[in-house]
Amino acid sequence: MQLIADHIAHAYGPLPVLDDISFTVGPGEVVAIVGPSGCGKSTLLRILGGLEKPQAGRALVAGAPPAASLNPLTFVFQDFALLPWRTVEGNVRLVLEGHGLSQAVVAETIRDVLARTGLTDFARAYPKQLSGGMRQRVGIARALAARPAVLLMDEPLSALDAQTRELLMDDLVELVSGEGSAEALGMVYVTHNLDEAVRLADRILVLSRRPGRVRETVTVAGDRRARRSDDPELVRRARELWELIRADAAEADRELADVETING
Amino acid sequence: MQLIADHIAHAYGPLPVLDDISFTVGPGEVVAIVGPSGCGKSTLLRILGGLEKPQAGRALVAGAPPAASLNPLTFVFQDFALLPWRTVEGNVRLVLEGHGLSQAVVAETIRDVLARTGLTDFARAYPKQLSGGMRQRVGIARALAARPAVLLMDEPLSALDAQTRELLMDDLVELVSGEGSAEALGMVYVTHNLDEAVRLADRILVLSRRPGRVRETVTVAGDRRARRSDDPELVRRARELWELIRADAAEADRELADVETING
Amino acid sequence: AQEKVTVGVLRFVSSGGLFLAVEKGYFKDEGLDVELKFFEAAQPIALAVVSGDTEFGVTAFTAGFYNLAGKGALKVIAAQAREKKGYEGNLVLASNAAYEKGLTSLDKLSGKSVGITQVGSSFHYQMGQIAAANGFALKSVELKPLQSLPNMVASIKSGQVDAIIIAPHLAKPLAASGEAKLIGRVSDVTEYQFGGLFTSTKMTTDKRATVEKFVRAYQKGAEDYAKAFLAKDASGNIAHAPDSDATAALVAKHVYPSEEPAQAAAKVKGAAFFVDEKARLDVADILTQVQWLKDEGLVDASVDAKAILDLSFIDGHINAN
Amino acid sequence: MADVAHDLRPAATADNRPVTFRGGLFLPRTHRLVGFAALVALILLWQAASSFGWMSPVLAPSPGEVIDALKRMALSGELATHLSASLVRLAGGFAIGGTAGIAFGMAIGLSSLVRSPGATLVAALFPIPKIALLPLFILWFGIGESSKVATIAFGTFFPMVIATYGAVDNVDRSLVRMGRSFGLSSFAIISKIILPGALPGILSGMRIASSIGIVLLIAAEMIGANEGVGAMVLAAGNLMQSDRLLAGVVVLSLLGLTVAGVIGAVEKRLLAWR
Amino acid sequence: MADVAHDLRPAATADNRPVTFRGGLFLPRTHRLVGFAALVALILLWQAASSFGWMSPVLAPSPGEVIDALKRMALSGELATHLSASLVRLAGGFAIGGTAGIAFGMAIGLSSLVRSPGATLVAALFPIPKIALLPLFILWFGIGESSKVATIAFGTFFPMVIATYGAVDNVDRSLVRMGRSFGLSSFAIISKIILPGALPGILSGMRIASSIGIVLLIAAEMIGANEGVGAMVLAAGNLMQSDRLLAGVVVLSLLGLTVAGVIGAVEKRLLAWR
Numbered sequence A, B: 001m002q003l004i005a006d007h008i009a010h011a012y013g014p015l016p017v018l019d020d021i022s023f024t025v026g027p028g029e030v031v032a033i034v035g036p037s038g039c040g041k042s043t044l045l046r047i048l049g050g051l052e053k054p055q056a057g058r059a060l061v062a063g064a065p066p067a068a069s070l071n072p073l074t075f076v077f078q079d080f081a082l083l084p085w086r087t088v089e090g091n092v093r094l095v096l097e098g099h100g101l102s103q104a105v106v107a108e109t110i111r112d113v114l115a116r117t118g119l120t121d122f123a124r125a126y127p128k129q130l131s132g133g134m135r136q137r138v139g140i141a142r143a144l145a146a147r148p149a150v151l152l153m154d155e156p157l158s159a160l161d162a163q164t165r166e167l168l169m170d171d172l173v174e175l176v177s178g179e180g181s182a183e184a185l186g187m188v189y190v191t192h193n194l195d196e197a198v199r200l201a202d203r204i205l206v207l208s209r210r211p212g213r214v215r216e217t218v219t220v221a222g223d224r225r226a227r228r229s230d231d232p233e234l235v236r237r238a239r240e241l242w243e244l245i246r247a248d249a250a251e252a253d254r255e256l257a258d259v260e261t262i263n264g
Numbered sequence C: 001a002q003e004k005v006t007v008g009v010l011r012f013v014s015s016g017g018l019f020l021a022v023e024k025g026y027f028k029d030e031g032l033d034v035e036l037k038f039f040e041a042a043q044p045i046a047l048a049v050v051s052g053d054t055e056f057g058v059t060a061f062t063a064g065f066y067n068l069a070g071k072g073a074l075k076v077i078a079a080q081a082r083e084k085k086g087y088e089g090n091l092v093l094a095s096n097a098a099y100e101k102g103l104t105s106l107d108k109l110s111g112k113s114v115g116i117t118q119v120g121s122s123f124h125y126q127m128g129q130i131a132a133a134n135g136f137a138l139k140s141v142e143l144k145p146l147q148s149l150p151n152m153v154a155s156i157k158s159g160q161v162d163a164i165i166i167a168p169h170l171a172k173p174l175a176a177s178g179e180a181k182l183i184g185r186v187s188d189v190t191e192y193q194f195g196g197l198f199t200s201t202k203m204t205t206d207k208r209a210t211v212e213k214f215v216r217a218y219q220k221g222a223e224d225y226a227k228a229f230l231a232k233d234a235s236g237n238i239a240h241a242p243d244s245d246a247t248a249a250l251v252a253k254h255v256y257p258s259e260e261p262a263q264a265a266a267k268v269k270g271a272a273f274f275v276d277e278k279a280r281l282d283v284a285d286i287l288t289q290v291q292w293l294k295d296e297g298l299v300d301a302s303v304d305a306k307a308i309l310d311l312s313f314i315d316g317h318i319n320a321n
Numbered sequence D, E: 001m002a003d004v005a006h007d008l009r010p011a012a013t014a015d016n017r018p019v020t021f022r023g024g025l026f027l028p029r030t031h032r033l034v035g036f037a038a039l040v041a042l043i044l045l046w047q048a049a050s051s052f053g054w055m056s057p058v059l060a061p062s063p064g065e066v067i068d069a070l071k072r073m074a075l076s077g078e079l080a081t082h083l084s085a086s087l088v089r090l091a092g093g094f095a096i097g098g099t100a101g102i103a104f105g106m107a108i109g110l111s112s113l114v115r116s117p118g119a120t121l122v123a124a125l126f127p128i129p130k131i132a133l134l135p136l137f138i139l140w141f142g143i144g145e146s147s148k149v150a151t152i153a154f155g156t157f158f159p160m161v162i163a164t165y166g167a168v169d170n171v172d173r174s175l176v177r178m179g180r181s182f183g184l185s186s187f188a189i190i191s192k193i194i195l196p197g198a199l200p201g202i203l204s205g206m207r208i209a210s211s212i213g214i215v216l217l218i219a220a221e222m223i224g225a226n227e228g229v230g231a232m233v234l235a236a237g238n239l240m241q242s243d244r245l246l247a248g249v250v251v252l253s254l255l256g257l258t259v260a261g262v263i264g265a266v267e268k269r270l271l272a273w274r
């Protein structure tokens, strides 16, 4: 299944936040989205996932999702969005309920995704009892459990330390390529971490400051399974990306652009 | 004013999370704390700020805070903790109320911290109307407004893009050294971003996995105002730090340590 | 200066004597500035007199009243209305359904359900008298306390109860419209002292002069009431005095304050219970009432009926020996 | 930097279909007019019920008759008298009961010292019917205005206490911790964090308590009241004047709508941030 | 890697002082025993009031007398008869009114179609005193059990509706959005996200509604009831038997405590996550 952003534009009241965004992502592909804070990245993901109606343009899908997929377009939310009254396990179970899965399959899926996110010991803890990074991992575990065709990830590793992040990125790489029995999946990956972007993405969309517009699309070539974080080539690409962004930053210092304010 | 961690240890029920942490931080100093997700960093900050009682050891202060300080030990929370019913401006004003400040001083302070965090245009927006990174910046603006003697920052830039992060780090550097009229302040800086740690810190406490214990204390020498993110020496230090941490990660893969589980 | 006293009262025609005494200035003549305090239930009136919030009260006698008065705080000093043969009085209605099944007279009430307002109310007592007079046990009747007159009307119309005892101004329209059947009059069975004027025991001892003045004016009101509404012609029918319309209008002001005066006055005339012209109490009946209620377990055995009465303010109470 | 493309829009294939919108958040809208229409429908239903005889005309007159009765009462000035008497009692009683209820509810929600005894006494005293206590009310407050105001104050106090402490219990404690961390005084935390956080629950409690207050006008005006909508309804019941009785009911109902409208407006203003 | 130190503990200076603890989050604790003590204190106060004559013995007997009356009623089996009759009505009425109230409140909170008419009708009908409508209840439901159950059902319905829709309005919509994003059915979102999220408010509403239900036993048992605690209280009131009246009040109060205890236990279980 392919997910297609077709000239998407959006505004909140007088505040334009997205301007003419188009791209495609299919199985085995990762599109990373980087851009300044408040430029509309989360809004774009919501539109792609059908949670918000764009003011112009459309989010489209082409092709059928894999039969086993419980929820073809699956989010990892920036603010986690965990149910505080369910345990870690219960939060994951939420997305498995109502699909007629057997008890055994449900239990096995939960066991698997909690193990992958290092939460096995905290299966019965409530969100309130978790650290920030653990909450974020519950959000990831839940998304994995839904067997998505396209994952819409909003800064999914932002609260994690470098080593946990490494491990989870390895996991994501496997997922995307469809290692083992699983099918390959697509991923839209919003991040502010350029290292993550070059490590994971096939294409990196660099958005301008609000209203977010695609300033550049950077292609990262080569098998992502072969990439290593300390690969000098990747480090160089990340530095390049950074220069690109910094130029934009210098251009318009701070958020004093002449946009309509949201005030009043 | 100095803040002293004196053999602090803590546990939640059967789950030990901190073990014998000691360090000192004073005006003009930055102590960074890095460590795996869930190792007790946020807990440590809460104990240092008097929000939680440690099971052993003490948090101490020595010396008087600067007279102008509204709140000597000030937090930037990992989950922002904004009042949803107050606007951006109102959230900042909260910490200025009740100190007998004149209207003009309050207004000027708010103007200043919002400008520093790039939120001027969103002064009257409610938290719900902000992006993740903007919310985080409100938390920073609020902390700055309180004129702290020691800032306890819990991953304060985690939701921000690289360029905004750069700008805010420059700001923090100035703050710590007491540029201009302001007094120098101390900072305890929890982060999972090693580049941030080497860029800002005098000392980096590397914590082990839960229960968090100081594995290493890494000193970063040199004037922090002269440091640049792309300084090869800093990049080298960050890489060293990463190696140090990775060794720990390899040692005990994933969170399957033999700790008592929180389950049941 | 006039002495201020308040009287607790319900908006019923049977308290007409009191209203006339106010309207015609009899209290003023005695140097009393009387304020009427209208209540919407009888119970609080007695309580207000006990607590000293009002000096006097006029209501019907109920088991509750006797229980309260039996504790020594209240004294009954004059009469209100009375059930008397040949005058307006409570009527017994059967529901249409019950009537069709044969409930056509009072002696057939045994085994039927009868709606009353409250346990220990006058209706309850009157049902007891009917049972005694017709030779069946009260226990054989299923009494349904329904609390309010609208509830009674609703119950009889919908056949929820087989019969009710109810005041004539409500009974007659029901019977006339065919929504229920009239099967008897209470006054055919028994004469009955409905209620009285009472005050606190403290008043009768500490402010005797005031009480005497009040009673005198009250009696005058009762006399006017009797003259206007209760006079009979030779054939025994009520013959209203020529000024009865004006008198009724005065009463109506208090009973139906919101209604058109002419219509209200007519209602007053049509619902005029018997009131003794000198406001004398039927003492023997009160003793009988209390005894019956005691036998039924509704009035505490320790209550001394005679101690409730202070007969010294009016001469010649009926059946006083 | 290589491989820059500005439009990756794919060729539209027959297979393309829009992503299903799934953003419905169950955020219903309020339409004043629809609310009004519902009231009209209720009155029409009532008219139908009396036209088709589902309600006996003796017990329940038609809307027309009731409106007539209302008109007469309005013209004679009687309505104004009753309404103003009741409004004073209601406002006084609700002001006392509501304020005390919020204060006590806050105390139960905030203090270990108050919580157990407070919550227990509320649970024990709330279910006591006011009517059963009328004798004591007369004894303590007399038969003047104070007993009437007290009846309403007592009746609104208890639901406000329960709603308030429920709402306080539900305030996110991480915000309280934030307030503490900035050295806010306990008073500031209570007034700036807990009270606004509990406000939705408190306003919901006020809707309930104000309605209960109106219902209690009847009980309150049982005691020596000549004026007041409750007294009028009672008197009309005793005199079997069902048109007046229902006119009184209509007035109480309109009163309830007004109070609910006011609370709704306050809610809209104070909870705009949601 | 250079400059490794394992203990940076400073020399203790005279000047050192512990960081002030400021973690008090206003999370009061519940102590059953203290609650019980409060009840005992209330009874002692009552005893004192009657011993020192603050309450006229004519109107309010001492606790001792009331306990005597209770004992007599318990021994004669009268208490059991009244209590069981009332419990059946209360349980039935509250079950109907509560369930319908939660369902209707959810509908108001979730659907634009229901919201405006629903909220308006509730605001208009809640303030109508049940007592004024008893004649209509008799007409519609008779004077048997159904009118009694209906009275309680109506009385508990309205507060439950208001509490429920207030609670639903207050559920964090970002959680609903999450549910939508995982393709949960509307039913699943309502039952798994909105209902649990609204639960604290609903339980608080249940505390209020159950107390109102107990109060309404009196109104319900006004109509043709010979058995039931409410009927007993009414009869005792009519007969001025203040010891029996207060005995009835004590029973209602204990009933209220029991129901509150049950709700408290449910709350403790279901809201453990807070």
Ligand SMILES: Nc1ncnc2c1ncn2[C@@H]1O[C@H](COP(=O)(O)OP(=O)(O)OP(=O)(O)O)[C@@H](O)[C@H]1O
Residues within 6 Å of the ligand: A128, A129, A130, A131, A132, A133, A134, A159, A160, A161, B012, B015, B017, B036, B037, B038, B039, B040, B041, B042, B043, B044, B078, B210
């Ligand atoms: N209120 C609590 N009750 C029980 N356990 C808790 C509580 N708060 C934290 N913990 C546990 O304490 C441990 C440390 O949590 P803490 O938030 O201090 O971690 P952290 O180092 O800040 O992690 P992260 O980088 O993910 O934010 C975690 O295992 C967490 O589950």
Ligand SMILES: Nc1ncnc2c1ncn2[C@@H]1O[C@H](COP(=O)(O)OP(=O)(O)OP(=O)(O)O)[C@@H](O)[C@H]1O
Residues within 6 Å of the ligand: A012, A015, A017, A036, A037, A038, A039, A040, A041, A042, A043, A044, A078, A210, B128, B129, B130, B131, B132, B133, B134, B159, B160, B161
């Ligand atoms: N519900 C809303 N109402 C009004 N404005 C909104 C709303 N949600 C977002 N915005 C505004 O839209 C803009 C883009 O927000 P968005 O969350 O998409 O940014 P973002 O790119 O994800 O930023 P960040 O990296 O900080 O998370 C911001 O200026 C924000 O203030």
Ligand SMILES: [Mg+2]
Residues within 6 Å of the ligand: A041, A042, A043, A078, A154, B131, B132, B133
């Ligand atoms: Mg975002």
Ligand SMILES: [Mg+2]
Residues within 6 Å of the ligand: A131, A132, A133, B041, B042, B043, B078, B154
């Ligand atoms: Mg943390």
